[in-house]
Amino acid sequence: MKKLNSDAVKIIPLGGLEQIGMNITAIEYEDSIIVIDCGLAFPEDDMLGIDLVIPDVTYLKENADKVKGLVVTHGHEDHIGAIPYIEKELNMPIYATKLTMGLIENKLKEHNLMNNTRRKVVKYGQNIILGKFRIEFIKTNHSIADSAALAIYTPAGLLVHTGDFKIDYTPVFGDMIDLQRFAELGKKGVLALMADSTNAEREGFTKSEKTVGRTFDNLFNDNQNHRIIIATFASNVDRVQQIINSAYKYGRKVIIEGRSMVNIISTASELGYIDIPDNTLIDISQIKNYPDEKLVLITTGSQGENMAALSRIAASIHNKISIMPGDVVIFSSHPIPGNEKAVFKVINELEMKGAHVIFEDTHVSGHACREELKLIYALTKPKYAIPVHGEYRHLKRHAELAQEMGIPKENIKILTTGDVLEVSEDKLEVTGKVPAQGVFVDGLGVGDVGNIVLRDRQLLSQNGLLIIVVTLDKYSNNLIAGPDIVSRGFVYVRESETLMEDCRAVVEEALEKCLRKNITDWGKIKTTIKDSLSEFLWKRTKRSPMILPIITEV
Amino acid sequence: MKKLNSDAVKIIPLGGLEQIGMNITAIEYEDSIIVIDCGLAFPEDDMLGIDLVIPDVTYLKENADKVKGLVVTHGHEDHIGAIPYIEKELNMPIYATKLTMGLIENKLKEHNLMNNTRRKVVKYGQNIILGKFRIEFIKTNHSIADSAALAIYTPAGLLVHTGDFKIDYTPVFGDMIDLQRFAELGKKGVLALMADSTNAEREGFTKSEKTVGRTFDNLFNDNQNHRIIIATFASNVDRVQQIINSAYKYGRKVIIEGRSMVNIISTASELGYIDIPDNTLIDISQIKNYPDEKLVLITTGSQGENMAALSRIAASIHNKISIMPGDVVIFSSHPIPGNEKAVFKVINELEMKGAHVIFEDTHVSGHACREELKLIYALTKPKYAIPVHGEYRHLKRHAELAQEMGIPKENIKILTTGDVLEVSEDKLEVTGKVPAQGVFVDGLGVGDVGNIVLRDRQLLSQNGLLIIVVTLDKYSNNLIAGPDIVSRGFVYVRESETLMEDCRAVVEEALEKCLRKNITDWGKIKTTIKDSLSEFLWKRTKRSPMILPIITEV
Structure with a gap:
């Protein structure tokens, strides 16, 4: 199995390191390039007036003839958000699981790109051949259904990319992560493991999504005389499922509010990823036909986003819903760093209007903590560890964990966005650098603000x-x-x-x-x-x- | 003791509610007004280009002949920062404990106001008469030495204002909070308690400052071969004392870096609030004369502030200190909400340069948690509860706690900045409103940016x-x-x-x-x-x- 240096596969992160968001990585071997994910980042505070940041794909454009396709691990914005922008330039065929593809298609439709974009829905266990690569999709758990890890078979050896993942033994929808397959791959021999670093600072295990369902049941039981409003991430279909389950159990009607949530839930519903009992969902226009204590509102705005439904409700500028004293508002989320003040502002506004705000035990993370990461290392036993997805502090803690798991220091590589890493049995070396600064999107302008x-x-x-x-x-x-x-x-x-x-x-x-x-x-x-x-x-x-x-x- | 309505004392918060910072409250009875604290607020994100926000004292200016003096609870910026600006307009005599006055005087000197400002240093237990009021300073604990609560004797009854406080049974400097005096006042009869709400969301007790000292000892013991850099709040003299203690114990020299920290520590040292063993403190210019493992740097910048010493060190723009692989950097602080991203940025930069960053068990709060608040209520047994210092969510939790402690709902008042609250044995009512929007300071301009x-x-x-x-x-x-x-x-x-x-x-x-x-x-x-x-x-x-x-x- 010993490979020559010339046989090295190149791993080129074009985003997703030193920051949360804008995940995209190119894998290159001779005349073949595949792209993993194609996400966006939200602007930093000093990027005034910028709407979005998308990856710089100069390197891919320069090698457009080599690019065989885009494989997508899951449907979050930081993994799919830049697809329409980049597809306009590269027009790659897209490979993803069913729900992920549904969410991608929503974006392609908005940008009028449906007809020109080749798409293939992939099932877990299925293999696709792209140039010199074979890619297998492996079932994982995350805060969105249909997430996948990727086994990437290259002539230089097997790469395993976890995507964003957690280990949930009792998932709300579908199966638990396919740990057996990770073990099998480990037995065969994994050259390099690229695993999610988001929670590498946190000890222990991330709790099961199901624990939140139990909290909801308790809260619905405790607050039977009040209207309940729950804010959560639009894309967390399982979370919404659990709210609907509790609502059904306690005889409440459900209203879904906020554009992105309505879109995602309807896609999830069409594709069979959410199970809504008949006569449970009602339109917001019917709100007056039901007593308050028979209603649950599920809304966007859990991060205090200015224009999201909950923020507009809190600021009394929502045209259909106003807070009444006694309303129970549940934040089923944690503030993402940087959003704390905005979230607290919304909480203050809600409470000033007489709402009771609850945010304890109402959220679990979608990312693996240290013990879960250790398990993945124990199963895959990679030769090399390449921490992905995270700021430097996360990558660093992940690297320390890999070392604890017995991987020699020289076999662990923390990359910088734009690095060209060559990997083979006897090589792990950054040999070059490609352009990889983010590109600013401001209104219709892409890249005209520098x-x-x-x-x-x-x-x-x-x-x-x-x-x-x-x-x-x-x-x-x-x-x-x-x-x-x-x-x-x-x-x-x-x-x-x-x-x-x-x-x-x-x-x-x-x-x-x-x-x-x-x-x-x-x-x-x-x-x-x-x-x-x-x-x-x-x-x-x-x-x-x-x-x-x-x-x-x- | 029954008072007539006309006998009501007025409590007029001109800042400090709905926000953290800019604490200032006027207490008025007939021809007498006293002002409690006179702090500044740092600008919100949408206050572009603003340096500081200071209180609007229009009401005090209109009643300048009534204003008898300014009593100050402690020396933090959000309680003393606006003094030079307001003194230019009102020239009130200032009453404060020794260290607090030392820090106020630093400000007066900067603004050339020392000669024109009457000042009186007050001791715990001492009473001062200001018009119709008698004010007694009571020992408390907080994250800065010489903090005081105020007992304000008014013809309408006794008001107790805690200032910012915690209960520390084992303080680093000086005595523990004078709980007996709170009890005595309670026995006599407290009309209204105005207590610190900052930690009203947190269960239990805040840990003693001494626990951080133990952590430092352990960290110094574990890292004997590395240079240690510790960032903390410039004003936390006891924290600096404990770092110096550990340094002395482990034979390290101490460098203090960052303008505000140098200023405060030298004032604290002159006034006898910090005990620095001979030959422990060295100037930064001597840094090269000592091996790394014999040095501790205490710096500002624990909140990721752009221009603070630690941020400049992390960004490699400090002219005397650069991070070397192996440096141990300790954040002895928690990020204040809104500063998380800035702090993480500094951590990432430090770790990229090879430093090991530590931030666990290295900080305790200076504010009372729920059990401490309950104790103060149990000792003072006030008729009325008026939560102060905090955003609405904090005031609300505090109000709930007061109710749990047996105070009837109608005797608890959450005020809004600018409210005129009339308080007497048979009255607790907001009867008016005075101007109380903050005033923006931008460069030398005060109030010219609206x-x-x-x-x-x-x-x-x-x-x-x-x-x-x-x-x-x-x-x-x-x-x-x-x-x-x-x-x-x-x-x-x-x-x-x-x-x-x-x-x-x-x-x-x-x-x-x-x-x-x-x-x-x-x-x-x-x-x-x-x-x-x-x-x-x-x-x-x-x-x-x-x-x-x-x-x-x-």
């Missing part, structure tokens, strides 16, 4: 701007009109009349200085205006607005 | 701006020069030449339309340009930059 634009937005957001308009005589450079000063986001002009007067005087003096020195170059005149005004304003206000001198000549 | 300016900054930050410059003939309104388009924060102009061309065409057409319709009013011309361009850009890019038409006439 760092200069963002820096300007940052500057504008901090201190606003001053526009200085002067009209100069074409021949003498004498001031004909102005200086006029327009400011936005700087100070209340009405309350700062004298400041504006003084600014005008500073600009006039700067212009006179230019005249005296016979400076006629517009660039230099602008710089002189800018520098004088900027110095004056810093002294006077300790602020640095953007200053834009505009010269017209007549 | 909501319109912020809305402009918000808009500019999201999509940038387009400036349209046109020069019109004074008489004919014909276009003489332009339209010129200047954009910032919108798109890369170089990559969007055609978009800019099209914009110019849209503007020209708008101008022609005005000419045709004989519109000569500049306001209307500007609106026409703005509307046409805005519609065009939305269709083409799904973005809404700020559009600023500028017309010059010659």
Whole structure:
């Protein structure tokens, strides 16, 4: 089985490392490339005005003839969200399990890409051949149904990619993770294991999704006289199933609210991934036909997202639902880091309106904790460990765990996005780097907002701007009109009349200085205006607005 | 003891409710007002470019002749940070314990206010008379030394204000909270208890500060071959004391780094609140004279603040210290909600450089949990409960706790900032409202940035701006020069030449339309340009930059 160096397979993460989100990895062997997942990331706080971040696929475009297909592990946004954008450029055939494909198809429809995109639904255990690769889909558990791990058979050896996963011995829908298959693969010999690092900091086991169902039953029992509103992740179909189960048991009607949740649940329902008893679901327009204590609302907005249903309800700007004293609001979620303040804001608003908010024992994670990761290592016994999915701190803890599991330090590799890792029986080495910065999506623009634009937005957001308009005589450079000063986001002009007067005087003096020195170059005149005004304003206000001198000549 | 309605004392929170920070409360009785604390708040995410938020003291200014003094419970920024700003307007005499006053004086010095400000250091147990009020300072525990609760004797009855507090039976410095005095006051009869709500959601007891010292000892013992860097809150003098104790025990030298920490520790040291063994503290310039394993750095930056020492070290922009593989970095803090991402970013950067980051059991809170609150209620047995210090969710949990402790629901009042609450034996009623929005500080400007300016900054930050410059003939309104388009924060102009061309065409057409319709009013011309361009850009890019038409006439 010993391979030569030339036989190495390349693993090229184009996203998903150093951050949560935007998962995409290319696997390359000679003339064949497959792509695993194609997710988006939500913008960081300093990416002002950006809607989404999608992967940079320059490398794939440059090797478009090699790309055999896209295999997708599951239907979360950070694994499928960039597909329509990237398909416009690469048009890869897509391979995924049924529900995952259903969710991908929703996206393709929105972007009018259904007709042009080849798609194949894959079953667990099924193998597909893509160029030099054979890929097998393996059943896993996660916070969305139909998740898969991938066994990727390459001429260099077998790679196992877990996707996002947890081990749930008592899943709500379908089977538990196929641990036997992981063991079989381990027996055959796994070259490298790429496993989910999200919860690598957490000891123990992640609880079964079913435990949340028990909490719901208790809460429904305790609150039989109140309307119940439950916010959760739109894509957590099993969670919604369990809420529906409790609702049915306690004789309540269910309303599903929030665009993304309505979409996903209807797809899940069409494809048979959720079982809704007849006459349980009602439309929001029927809400008045039922007493409050016979209703459950399942909504989006569990992360405090501004425009989501629950946030609009809390802020009293939802057009159909308002909070009434006595309402019980359950957050079936944990705040994702960065969303805490937004979530607390919604909780405060809900409680001010008299709701009782509950968020204890109402959520379990979808990711494997340390003991689960250890089990996967014990079953697959890989030669190499390549932690995936996580920030550096998660990858680091995962790497330490792999070492505890007996993998030598030199056989563990923490990659950086864009690394080209060559892997074979006798090689584990980063041999190159490909472009892999995220691409910003702002409105319809993809990639037309870059760092200069963002820096300007940052500057504008901090201190606003001053526009200085002067009209100069074409021949003498004498001031004909102005200086006029327009400011936005700087100070209340009405309350700062004298400041504006003084600014005008500073600009006039700067212009006179230019005249005296016979400076006629517009660039230099602008710089002189800018520098004088900027110095004056810093002294006077300790602020640095953007200053834009505009010269017209007549 | 029965009082008439006219005898009610007024409690007027001017900050500190619905939020963490900016604590300030006025207590008024006839011709006397006292002010409790005078803190600042740090800006919310949507307060772009704002440095600080300070209280609106319009009500106090309008009643300046009544204001007898400012009593301060402890030296944290959210209780003393606005003092220099407010003293400039009100010049109240200040009453505080020794360390608190030392920290206030640091601020007064910075603002050149030392000579004009009357100050009196107060001891625990001491009473001061301010107009119709007598105020007694009571020993408490908190995450800063010299914290006090206040017993406020008013003609309407006794108010007890806990300040920020916890119950620490084994404090690091000084005595434990004076529970006996709380009991004595309770025996005498407490009209209203205003207690800290920060941890009202948390069950049980907050651990003693001493437990952190034990953790430090263990960590110093485990990491004898590594340099240790510990980040904590600059004001937590007892925490710093415990680090110094462990350092001394394990024969390490201590470097204190970060401006605010250096300031506070030197004040604490001068006033006798910290005990530093000789030859333990060294200057950062001496760092090279000692081996790594003989050093401890205590730094600011435990909240991931951009410019703090630890963040600069992590980002490799600190001019004296760089992370070396093997360094042990301890976060002796929890992230305050909203700071999680910033903290994780610093952790990732530190670990990428080879540091080992530790944040377990290395911090305890400074605020009372539910069992401690219950104890204070049991000792003081107040007639009324008025929860203070916290967001609504905290105040609500606190109110529930007060009810559990036997206080009737109608005797518990959750206030809103600006409420005027009248309290007497037979009255607990909000009877008015005073201005109490925070005032924004931006650079040297206090209050000159308001909501319109912020809305402009918000808009500019999201999509940038387009400036349209046109020069019109004074008489004919014909276009003489332009339209010129200047954009910032919108798109890369170089990559969007055609978009800019099209914009110019849209503007020209708008101008022609005005000419045709004989519109000569500049306001209307500007609106026409703005509307046409805005519609065009939305269709083409799904973005809404700020559009600023500028017309010059010659």
